[in-house]
Amino acid sequence: MASEEEKKLVLARLATMPLDMELSLGDTGSFDREQLIHEVENETKVGDLVITVYMNYLRSFKQRVR
Amino acid sequence: MAVFLITLPNHDDLTDYCSKWSTEILKTAQESLHQTKKLEGSEANRKNFESKMTNFNPSFVVLNGHGNSKSVTGHANEAILSCDESVKNERLSKDKITYIRACGCGSELGNACITANCKSFIGYKEKFALIKSKNMVSRPLDDERAKPFFEVSNQIPIAILKGNTVEEAVEKADIKLEKEIQRLMTNDSFLASHIIPWLLWNKTIRVVLGNKKATIG
Numbered sequence: 001m002a003s004e005e006e007k008k009l010v011l012a013r014l015a016t017m018p019l020d021m022e023l024s025l026g027d028t029g030s031f032d033r034e035q036l037i038h039e040v041e042n043e044t045k046v047g048d049l050v051i052t053v054y055m056n057y058l059r060s061f062k063q064r065v066r
Numbered sequence: 067m068a069v070f071l072i073t074l075p076n077h078d079d080l081t082d083y084c085s086k087w088s089t090e091i092l093k094t095a096q097e098s099l100h101q102t103k104k105l106e107g108s109e110a111n112r113k114n115f116e117s118k119m120t121n122f123n124p125s126f127v128v129l130n131g132h133g134n135s136k137s138v139t140g141h142a143n144e145a146i147l148s149c150d151e152s153v154k155n156e157r158l159s160k161d162k163i164t165y166i167r168a169c170g171c172g173s174e175l176g177n178a179c180i181t182a183n184c185k186s187f188i189g190y191k192e193k194f195a196l197i198k199s200k201n202m203v204s205r206p207l208d209d210e211r212a213k214p215f216f217e218v219s220n221q222i223p224i225a226i227l228k229g230n231t232v233e234e235a236v237e238k239a240d241i242k243l244e245k246e247i248q249r250l251m252t253n254d255s256f257l258a259s260h261i262i263p264w265l266l267w268n269k270t271i272r273v274v275l276g277n278k279k280a281t282i283g
Contacts, residue, residue, distance in 0.1 A: 017260050020200045021211060024080050025193040026169035027132045027143070032200065049193070056270070057263035 002043075002051040010054045011040055025049075068282045070100045070227065071124040075110040075131050075141045079203050083196065084130040084167055086206040087216035091128060094224045100126075100282070110140035112155075115147065119158040126163045126282045128223045133168030135191075136175055149178035159184035163232060163280050165223050169193045172273035179275075186232045186276040188222055194271070195264040211257070214246040214265055226282055233278040243269060 002010075017033040024030045028046065031039065039047035072092065074085035085106070095102045103118050105111075110131070118124070129147060131139045137148035147166075149156045159179040165188045166175070172189035179187045195215075202209035221242045225235035243265060250258035 013259065016256070018257075021260060022198060022200055023264065024083075024196040024198060026080065028169075028193060030079070030198075053195075053263045053267045057259075057266055060266065 002048065002055070006051055006055055007040060009058075010051045011037060013054055014040065014050070023050075068100050068126060069103065069122050069124040070095050070126045070128075070282075071103045071105070071118055071122065072128040072223075073110040073115065073130055073140050073146065074104060074106040075139070076107050077142055079198075080196065081131060082203075083198065083206040083209075083212060083216075087212070087220065088128070088130060089207070090216075090220050091223045091227070094227045098227050098229075100227060105140065108141045110146065111142075111144055112140065112146045112153070115140060116155060116158060124162060126223075126226055127159070127165070129164070129166045129168065131166075131168045133166065133171040133175075135170045135173040136178075138166050138168045138171050138175065147175070149175050156184075157182045159187070161185055163188075163226060163282060165189070165226070167194065167219055172271070172275075176273055176275050184276055186274070186278065186280040188232065188236065188272070188274050190268065190271045191273050192271040195267050197261050197264055211261060214250065214261060215268065218243045218246060218265060219268065229281060229283065231279045231281050232274060232276075236272075236274055236278075240269065 014037050022030045022032045036050055040050055076082040076085045103122055105114050129138045132143055136150040137145040140146040145153050156178040160183045163186045164184055172191035176187045176189050198212040199209050218239055221239035222235045225238045247262055
């Protein structure tokens with residue numbers, strides 16, 4: 001389960017997502033910015049996945065710039 | 067010259083994207099002089115799939131569609147290759163290289179295919195992610211946000227069609243991934259921060275089973 005800090009960080013990132021961009025996750029559906037924010041705030045499976053993916057990216061980004 | 071089979075369902079936005087972006091794969095198959103069998107749109111059903119697999123015995127199969135841990139679907143989400151008891155036709159993958167661009171198949175279905183003597187299986191064990199633009203559904207090939215997802219994943223079947231081993235094909239996809247990451251970060255780091263995480267996710271969930279040295283020949 002993500003920490004509150006991770007959740008806040010990801011929500012801040014999602015707030016910058018362009019309005020016309022969406023994430024498709026197969027037959028789970030397509031999610032735009034507002035929908036992803038809702039998923040993360042409500043700690044759904046999709047929300048947890050979004051946090052995991054963004055946090056993994058941030059960690060790997062840190063490695064890349066070292 | 068080998069026989070190559072590809073499914074191209076297009077009944078919803080996502081399958082339409084996958085099928086339209088498979089154009090490069092088809093072009094490579096033609097240029098490499100392989101005999102290509104396509105199941106497009108409503109033709110991508112189980113009956114046709116099983117018939118083509120049995121009658122033409124392709125050595126390389128690419129399946130676009132939706133999926134879960136046990137099945138990949140074709141038109142209207144009908145399971146066309148599945149280890150679920152209701153279908154149980156994974157034996158059709160025997161001696162073939164099978165690439166499934168769908169969610170989840172890399173887990174149970176992949177293992178079932180290998181047990182059924184599939185030569186090599188490449189798939190994804192979780193949800194395959196795609197970033198796209200809401201206003202591009204009628205023109206998927208113009209969607210610059212979706213482009214990296216397909217240019218990376220297409221490398222696998224393209225390299226296999228050109229005679230590379232499965233292992234080499236996956237390496238080429240990873241090289242393409244790195245190039246796309248660099249390109250995105252250089253051109254638009256803001257947009258990159260929303261696209262790259264999901265490109266990396268697709269690599270994380272990718273599975274390669276069976277003989278990694280397998281080739282289409």
